[in-house]
Amino acid sequence: MTAAAQSTGIVNSLTTGRLPRWATWVILLGSWAIMGVIFALIAAGSGTEFNISAALLLGLFLFIVLIFVFAYLVEGLRQAKDRLVTALVVSAFLIALIPLISLLFTVVSNGLPRFDPGFFGQSMRNVVGEGGGALHAITGTLLITGMATLISVPVGLLTAIYLVEYGRGALARAITFFVDVMTGIPSIVAGLFAFAFFALILDDPGIRFGFGGSIALSLLMIPVVVRSSEEMLKLVPNELREAAYALGVPKWLTILKIVIPTSIAGITTGVTLAIARVIGETAPLLIISGFTASMNYDLLSDRMMSLPVFVYTQYQNPGSEVQPYLDRAWAGALTLILIVMLLNLIARLIARIFSPKLGR
Numbered sequence: 630m631t632a633a634a635q636s637t638g639i640v641n642s643l644t645t646g647r648l649p650r651w652a653t654w655v656i657l658l659g660s661w662a663i664m665g666v667i668f669a670l671i672a673a674g675s676g677t678e679f680n681i682s683a684a685l686l687l688g689l690f691l692f693i694v695l696i697f698v699f700a701y702l703v704e705g706l707r708q709a710k711d712r713l714v715t716a717l718v719v720s721a722f723l724i725a726l727i728p729l730i731s732l733l734f735t736v737v738s739n740g741l742p743r744f745d746p747g748f749f750g751q752s753m754r755n756v757v758g759e760g761g762g763a764l765h766a767i768t769g770t771l772l773i774t775g776m777a778t779l780i781s782v783p784v785g786l787l788t789a790i791y792l793v794e795y796g797r798g799a800l801a802r803a804i805t806f807f808v809d810v811m812t813g814i815p816s817i818v819a820g821l822f823a824f825a826f827f828a829l830i831l832d833d834p835g836i837r838f839g840f841g842g843s844i845a846l847s848l849l850m851i852p853v854v855v856r857s858s859e860e861m862l863k864l865v866p867n868e869l870r871e872a873a874y875a876l877g878v879p880k881w882l883t884i885l886k887i888v889i890p891t892s893i894a895g896i897t898t899g900v901t902l903a904i905a906r907v908i909g910e911t912a913p914l915l916i917i918s919g920f921t922a923s924m925n926y927d928l929l930s931d932r933m934m935s936l937p938v939f940v941y942t943q944y945q946n947p948g949s950e951v952q953p954y955l956d957r958a959w960a961g962a963l964t965l966i967l968i969v970m971l972l973n974l975i976a977r978l979i980a981r982i983f984s985p986k987l988g989r
Contacts, residue, residue, distance in 0.1 A: 648699060656696055667684075668680055682727075689720050689724075693720060696712050736959060740962060742960075748957070748960050763936065763939050763957065763964065765922070766934045769839060769918070770936040776843035777850055778904060781846075781854055784851055785903075788804065789855050789862055793863055816910045820917050822848065823842070823848070823913065838932070842914045842933065845916075845917055846907040846913065849907045854899060857902060861899065864892060870887065894983075901976035908937075908969060911937040914938050918932065919932035
């Protein structure tokens, strides 16, 4: 810094000091250590348990304050503001992760005790107390959700293609409006609709079967598939369509060979999100599919158990020995999470295989 700059009090932020790289971690760990000591003293004085969550959260807030103060003293106001905003963004991200990590930890720790071959190889038929499994519920979930996917994906994708490629005027606006309305309907309304529809059509007021659950879930899936597919199709550059038209390719063939393959990665992701949206629904399946302790492979007859309903019934209606029912409920929830994770991995694999290859 020059003598003139020193005499006028001007500070060049580009030539000021810099905090060491390890300073951020030291300040963070120190903030947590300070809050840990404070909360430990409070717990010892009041006889309560040590609140680790509050200590970590308040330690994070203390870190934000300290990093700004130290950066201001060493690096100047400009760098201090930059470090403050960075700390706020990272802290917000970590706070958002806390519920997810807590949920996964709770489900895994409580679900592992019954995560055994018996859980995946047995049903609950004639089982009271310990033992039994969720084979009938896993089978029912895969069958019901698979049928709902077979119904929803063609309908949703074709609707999205119509809205993007052909839709104009009042009909397209009406379809868009009803898709928006369907996006926000409660899941129990879909179950009541499916139950009322089949009860009237088949003249059976006590009807319960798996295909009705697939119809109810498809009502929830279709708007998600339409919206996600529509946005992905809009991202396809018009130049690709115009190039195909210039070569004399018909519009339907352009959509089939150019538009859909270009957007297949996003469409697959949207379909996966739609499946994840409905695979954990309990209310519609409880109404129209019912629940049973036996295996049922036929979607068109008799009650069919699903994993969400299995978890609900195990938790809501325990026997005289409560713990075995709770263990099965937690294991069912863990299985449901693993199925959703597997679906995401399959979607990524499909997107990588079928997405257009870019090369010179």
